[in-house]
Amino acid sequence: MFSLPNNVTLIEVGPRDGLQNEKNQIPTHIKLSFIRALQLAGIEEMEVTSFVSPKWVPQMADAADIMQQIKNKGRQIVLTPNAKGIEKAKEAHAKSMAVFVGVSDTFNQKNINRTTEESVNSLRPLILQLKQEGYFVRACISTAFHCPYEGSIELEKTLDLCRQFSDMNVDELSVADTDGMANPAMSYDLFLALREQFPKQLLTAHFHDTRKLGLTNIYAALQAGVDRFDTSAGGLGGCPFAPGATGNVATEDVLYLLQSLNIETGLNMNAICQAVEIVEPYLSRPIETAMYQQFKREGHIC
Template sequence: MFILPEKIKIIEVGPRDGLQNESRHVQEDDKLAFIEALQNAGISEMELTSFVSPKWVPQMADAPTIVKKAKHIGRQFVLAPNAKGAELALEAGAQSIAVFVGVSNTFNQKNINRTTQESLEALDPVISTLKDKGIFVRACISTAFYCPYEGKMDPDAVVALCKRFVAMGADELSVADTIGRANPQESYELFKKLKEEIPGILLTAHFHDTRKMALANTFAALQAGIDRFDTSAGGLGGCPFAPGATGNVATEDVVNMLDTLGIETGVDVKKVCEAVALIAPHVSRPIETGMYRLFVNGQL
C-alpha cells in the first residue's frame, strides 16, 4: 500500500513556460498582474521569465523588467540557458536561476545547438559561479521520457544526467515529460528510481498534457513519493523546440485533485482561476481546463 505525501509544493510556471510559446504578445503589465494574482492565490514558488535571445523567444524580451517589478514572494526562478543569460539574470536581481539540458542529443541540438555532453560542459562553470554567489540553482531535465525526434528515452540516461547535475551543485531537479507522452506506469517507475538513486535532492515532476494524461502521471508520481510539481495556471504552455507539445498540466486542476485527496498545498483554487481570468483575454487560445470551466460557469 502506497502512502501519499501530506503536503505538496506547487511551483507555478505559467508566466514563463506558459507564455513563452504564445503567439500573441502579452504586455508587461498584464504579465505582472497575472504574477501578482497567482501570488495572492498562495503560490510561493514561481518561474517568472527567461533570459533568452528575444530573436528566438520574443515573448520573454521584457525579462529584466519583470524580475525587477514583480513582488518578491518566496522563491522566484528565471531560466538562463547559458553564461550570458545567467549574467543578465543576475544583473536584473534574480536570486534563483534555472538551467536546462535535454536527455536527447537531437533535442539539445535543435534547441541550443549543442549535444547533451557539450551542454553540460558549458553549464559546469556557470553553475559553479552561481553557487559561489549563493544563487539557488534549479536544473531542468527536458525530454526525460520521450523526445519528439528520438522517441523513448532510456531511464538510466535520465538518472545519469540528473546525477551529473547534482555533482555540479544543482539544488533541485525538475524532470519533465516535455512532449506529454509518458504514461502513469512510466511516471511512477522513473520517479521511484530517481528517489532511490538520488536521495536528498529536491525532486520536482513536470508534466505536459498533450495526451490528457498529466493528472494521471501526477498521481503516479505522488505514489512514487514526489512532493513537488511544476504546474501552469490555465494549462498554458508549449515548447518552441518540441513540435506537438501542448500546455502544462493546469495548476487549478492539480490543486483540486490534491484538495480532494486531503493533501495540503496552501493554494486557493478559486483564486488561481481568478488569475487565469486575468490572462485569458491576452492569449491566443481559449482556456478550457476543468476547474476554470466551472469557475466561468459560476459553479466553483
C-alpha cells in the same frame, strides 16, 4: 510504494514556460498582474520570466522590467540558458536561476544547437560559480521519458544526466515529460528510481498534458514519493521543439486532484482561476481546463 504526502508544493510555471511561446505579445503590465494574482492565491515558488535573446523569444524581452517591478515574495525563478542570460539575471538581482538540458541529443541540437554532453560541459562551470556565489540553481531535465525525434528514452540515460547535475550540487532537479508521452507506469518507475538514488535531492516532476495523462502521471509520481510538481495556471505552455506537445498540466486541475486526496497545498482555487481570468483575454487561444470552465460558469468553485 510510498504513502501519499500530506503536503505538496506546486511550482507555478505559467508566467515563464506558459507564456514563452504564446503567439500574442502579452503586455508587461498584464504579466505583472498575472504574477501578483498567483502570489495572492498562495504561490510561493514561480518561474517568472526568462533571460533569453529577444530575437528568438520576443515574449520574454521584458524580463528586466518584470524583475524590477515584481513583488518580492517566495522563490522567483528565472530561466538562464547560458552565460549571457546568467549575467543579465544577476544585473536584474535575480536570486534563483534555472538551466536546462535535454536527455536527447537531437532535441538539444534543435533547441540550442549542442549535444547533451556539450551542454552539460558548458553549464558545469557556470553552475559551480553560481553555487559558490550563493544562488539557488534549478536544473530542468527535458525529454526525460520520450523525445519527439528519437523516441523512447532509456531510464538509465535520464538517471545519468540527473546524476551529473546532482554531483554539481544543484538545489533542484525538475524532470520533464516534454512531449507528453509518459504513462503512469513510466512515471512511477522513473520517479521511484530518482527518489532512491537521490534521496536528499529536491525533486520536481514536470508533466505536459498532450494525451490527457498528466493527472494520472502526477498521481503515479505521488505514489513514488514526489511532493513537488511544476504546473501552469490555465494549462498554458507548449514547446516549439516538441511537435504536438500541448500545455503543461493546469494548476487548477492539479489542485483539484490534490484537494480530493486531502493533500494540503496552501493554494486558493478561486484565486488561481481569477489569475487565469486576467491573462486569458490576451491569449491566442481560449482556456479550456476543467476547473477554470467551472469557475466561469459559476463565478466561484466551492
